[in-house]
Amino acid sequence: MAVISRGFTGRGRDHTPDLPPGQYLTADFPVLSAGPTPDIDTADWQFSIRTDDATLHTWNWDEIHALPIEDIDTDIHCVTRWSKFGTSWRGVSLDTLFADIETTDGFVMAHSYGGYTTNIPLDDLLGGKAWIAFEFDGEPLDPEHGGPARLLVPHLYFWKSAKWIRSLEMMPADQPGFWEQNGYNMYGDPWLEQRYW
Amino acid sequence: MSTLSERETRDAAPHRIGLWHAGVVVSTKTESPTGRSIVLDVPGWGGNIAGQHADLRLTAADGYQAVRSYSIASVSNGDRVELAVDRLPTGEVSPYLVDELRPGDQLELRGPLGGWFVWTPSLPDAVQLIGGGSGIVPLMAMIRSHTASGSDAPFRLLYSVRSPDDAFFRSELDTPTPGLDVTWLYTRVAPEGWGRPPGRITVDDLAGSAFAASLSPAVFVCGPTGFVESVATALVALGHDPHKVKTERFGGA
Amino acid sequence: MGEHVDGNSLAGPLSELFAVDLTMASARCLGCGDVSELARAMVYPDPTGYVVRCSRCDDVLMVVVQEPDSVCIELRGMAWLKVPR
Numbered sequence: 193m194a195v196i197s198r199g200f201t202g203r204g205r206d207h208t209p210d211l212p213p214g215q216y217l218t219a220d221f222p223v224l225s226a227g228p229t230p231d232i233d234t235a236d237w238q239f240s241i242r243t244d245d246a247t248l249h250t251w252n253w254d255e256i257h258a259l260p261i262e263d264i265d266t267d268i269h270c271v272t273r274w275s276k277f278g279t280s281w282r283g284v285s286l287d288t289l290f291a292d293i294e295t296t297d298g299f300v301m302a303h304s305y306g307g308y309t310t311n312i313p314l315d316d317l318l319g320g321k322a323w324i325a326f327e328f329d330g331e332p333l334d335p336e337h338g339g340p341a342r343l344l345v346p347h348l349y350f351w352k353s354a355k356w357i358r359s360l361e362m363m364p365a366d367q368p369g370f371w372e373q374n375g376y377n378m379y380g381d382p383w384l385e386q387r388y389w
Numbered sequence: 390m391s392t393l394s395e396r397e398t399r400d401a402a403p404h405r406i407g408l409w410h411a412g413v414v415v416s417t418k419t420e421s422p423t424g425r426s427i428v429l430d431v432p433g434w435g436g437n438i439a440g441q442h443a444d445l446r447l448t449a450a451d452g453y454q455a456v457r458s459y460s461i462a463s464v465s466n467g468d469r470v471e472l473a474v475d476r477l478p479t480g481e482v483s484p485y486l487v488d489e490l491r492p493g494d495q496l497e498l499r500g501p502l503g504g505w506f507v508w509t510p511s512l513p514d515a516v517q518l519i520g521g522g523s524g525i526v527p528l529m530a531m532i533r534s535h536t537a538s539g540s541d542a543p544f545r546l547l548y549s550v551r552s553p554d555d556a557f558f559r560s561e562l563d564t565p566t567p568g569l570d571v572t573w574l575y576t577r578v579a580p581e582g583w584g585r586p587p588g589r590i591t592v593d594d595l596a597g598s599a600f601a602a603s604l605s606p607a608v609f610v611c612g613p614t615g616f617v618e619s620v621a622t623a624l625v626a627l628g629h630d631p632h633k634v635k636t637e638r639f640g641g642a
Numbered sequence: 643m644g645e646h647v648d649g650n651s652l653a654g655p656l657s658e659l660f661a662v663d664l665t666m667a668s669a670r671c672l673g674c675g676d677v678s679e680l681a682r683a684m685v686y687p688d689p690t691g692y693v694v695r696c697s698r699c700d701d702v703l704m705v706v707v708q709e710p711d712s713v714c715i716e717l718r719g720m721a722w723l724k725v726p727r
Contacts, residue, residue, distance in 0.1 A: 195411045197447040197496045199489045202455050203481050220479055225686050226693040228646070228700055272689040374691070375707040375714040387690075388709045408657065444654035458651055502653035504663045505681035614645040635681075638647045 210267065212382035215275040222274055223336045226370065230306040230356050234340050239324060240359045243295045251289070253340070256324065259284045264323055266346040268353075269382040281344055283325030286317045297362035301369060302343050305356040310369035311378065312345060312352055314362070321347055324357060349380040349387070409446060409497040410434055412470070416492055420557040424523055425487055426462060426473040429498070436466040437501030439508045439534035440527045440609065443470065444499040447482060457482045460526035460611070460637070461501065462558075464534040470498065473557055475523035506609065506637045510538035514607045517600045518546040519620055521590070521612025525557050527637060528611060536566055544569045545606075547598055549590050549616065552578035572598040590616070592623045602628035611637040649683035649694060655706070659713060662725055670721040673701030680723075 203216050211217060240250040251259075264281040300317060302310050316322065325344040326333050333339035338355030345352045351371050372378055377386040412431035419425050437443075442460045463471035476487040490496075508516060508531040516535070518528040525548055535544050550556045552575060562571050574594055575587045585594075600606040608629060610620045617638045624634050649665055656664045665681040676698040683703055686693040691707040696719070705716040717723070 194448055194452070195495045195497050196450055197485075197490075198494050200447045200449050200455075200485050202447070202449050202453045224688050226688070227686060227695060227702075370705075371707070374705045374716050375709055388707075442651075442653070456654075458654060499654055499657065502657065502663075503650045503681070504653075504666045505650045505679060506648075614647065636648055637650060638645070 210277065211275055212269055213385050214387075215269055215273055215382065218274040218276055221276060221279075221337065222270070222272075224270070224272060225336075225355075226308060227306050229335050230304075231335065232305050232340055232356060237340050239341065239357060241289060241293060242359060242361045243293060244297050244362050244364065249289075249293060256284055256326075256341075259288050262323065264325065264344065264346075266344075268346050268350050271349040271351055271376065271380070271387050275382075280329055281323065281325040282327035283323035283341070283344060285320065286322045286324065287320065289324065290318060295362050297364050299363040299366045301361045301363055301367060302352075302354040302357060303359045303361060304354045305358045308354060308356070308370050310352050310354050311363075311367055311372055312348070313366070313379070316345060316348065317360075321345065347381075349377075349382050351376065352380050409499050412496055412498050414490055414492050414494045414496075415469070417490065420473060420559075421475075421555045423487065423555070424473060424475040424557055426471055426557070427486065427490065428463075429470045429472070429496075431468050431470050431498050434468045434470060434498070434501075436468075437461055437464065437470070439464045439530040440506045441501040441503050441530075442527070443472070443501060445472075445482070445486075446497040446499070447485065448497070455482050458502075458639075460530070462526045462529045462533075464530050464537065473523060473526045473529075475557075506611075506635050508534060508607070508609065510534060510540040510542075512607065513542055515543045515600050515604050516545070517606040517608045518544065519549075519590075519595075519599070519608065519610045519612075520546065521549045521616035521620075522551070522555070523557060524610075524612030524616070524637070524639070526611070528609060529558050529561075531609065532562075532566075532569060535568065541568070543600075545598070545600055546571045547574060547590070547594065548572070549574040549576060549612070551576050553580050590620060590623075592626060595620070595623050595627060599624075602630070605630065605633065608634045609637075610634065612639070614638040646684040646686050646695070648681060649679070649685055650681040651685055651687070652680065652692070652694070655692070655708075659715075662727070664723075664725065667723050667725040669703055669723045671696040671699060671701055671703060672719050672721050674699035675721075 234253040237253045240248050242248050267277045269275045300312050322345045324341050326341040343354045343357045375388050380386050410431045410433050412429040415428045415430050417427050442458050444458050446456045448454050459472045462473050474486045477483045520528045577587050579587045610617050617636045653665045667680050670677045682697050684695045684697050694704040703719040707714045
């Protein structure tokens with residue numbers, strides 16, 4: 193028989209049409225990390241895309257800032273059940289970064305400084321759906337939240353939006369990343385509650 | 390010996406049944422503006438040794454559950470358990486425990502847990518305790534166990550708090566106890582006329598007030614992650630054997 | 643927030659799965675060869691599981707993901723785990 197703790201409600205578990213199933217709304221921005229926060233100087237920072245023919249397309253901090261920068265207003269959904277509405281970011285669209293890249297591969301492994309990885313279909317990174325983001329709420333993205341730059345793929349659960357992004361590696365077939373190897377869903381659609389396999 | 394079918398094997402799993410014990414709040418006591426101690430009666434608990442922790446499970450009326458770990462301040466052979474909790478402003482559970490919980494309320498406990506960050510009276514070594522904020526809780530259990538057992542092991546405590554008001558177990562620690570030496574450190578506000586200016590714990594504090602590494606004391610450090618990190622680093626710099634330094638960090642949730 | 647805690651905090655969650663206190667067990671890190679009690683490892687907690695890292699080299703020792711009807715434990719980062727009895 194369950195023991196009910198009088199007066200305990202826990203966090204709000206409101207349901208609104210904009211909230212995916214099983215999520216609760218938070219005003220904070222919880223920090224979840226699978227490892228130590230890497231200390232990355234923007235002078236040393238590089239982002240690259242590696243294609244199937246092993247060609248490396250690389251941007252340093254100044255080069256990525258010279259590209260068209262977009263304002264992004266979006267809701268984000270974490271697999272640990274918090275959602276946050278109306279977050280504002282600035283960054284470069286992956287459509288821009290992939291503009292000159294030819295590939296026949298359909299999948300991408302995102303690699304982070306610190307060793308974290310996560311897999312995403314290429315189609316989910318193109319068409320105005322994903323960015324390399326370096327500002328949050330009008331401020332440079334702080335290291336706890338993935339600064340200097342993170343991947344932002346807000347239509348998938350937030351573990352796909354890899355913090356401390358370093359490179360994208362093209363793959364001919366879908367391979368599991370860090371959490372996906374241990375039971376997290378390969379795709380991670382919050383509206384279909386694709387948390388686990 | 391008969392072979393159990395897979396189904397029966399799964400149903401058997403005896404150690405999973407009764408893992409959670411229902412507990413009732415007996416009393417609560419304000420320890421600081423943000424913290425309080427809570428005494429629980431937990432039938433079937435069966436006692437714990439100093440330094441162990443318990444997992445606490447709270448269930449809302451709609452079935453929602455939250456689990457958190459808390460250190461145990463008491464040592465006993467029985468079913469009484471004393472916890473002490475500091476309120477984290479953005480926490481989900483600690484504000485409930487500090488502000489809402491009252492005698493008669495029910496919650497569930499799992500434990501006692503952990504055989505590593507513990508002290509028992511059979512250990513002869515000198516013991517250096519170093520606590521930050523509510524990190525005093527498992528160290529208090531060690532002090533109480535030391536006193537109750539009449540152990541000869543010399544004990545020293547360095548207790549770092551923001552201000553005099555923020556100390557847990559103030560009157561108990563201010564009561565002179567044979568074999569226990571207490572040094573207070575204040576990080577923000579010190580009492581009038583206090584020799585040391587307020588500030589975070591330093592290598593000099595450890596060199597001046599803690600047992601020297603040459604005595605090879607058993608060291609227990611408990612507090613927020615940053616506090617534990619800097620103390621552990623300083624202890625190793627002072628020559629303490631890392632294997633004799635045990636730490637317990639608590640996170641922010 | 644986002645900070646690691648010590649391996650001894652795993653005693654409760656692991657008690658759901660093992661009959662002994664696994665935090666007292668020693669593990670050898672496949673990355674750097676360090677041998678330490680699990681209680682000394684660094685734990686990055688997460689509401690759906692946790693990542694356990696070597697306190698010497700930060701390599702991943704163990705990943706635990708708690709799914710609604712099962713628990714997935716990855717032990718790839720350990721050469722071995724010695725459990726006291």
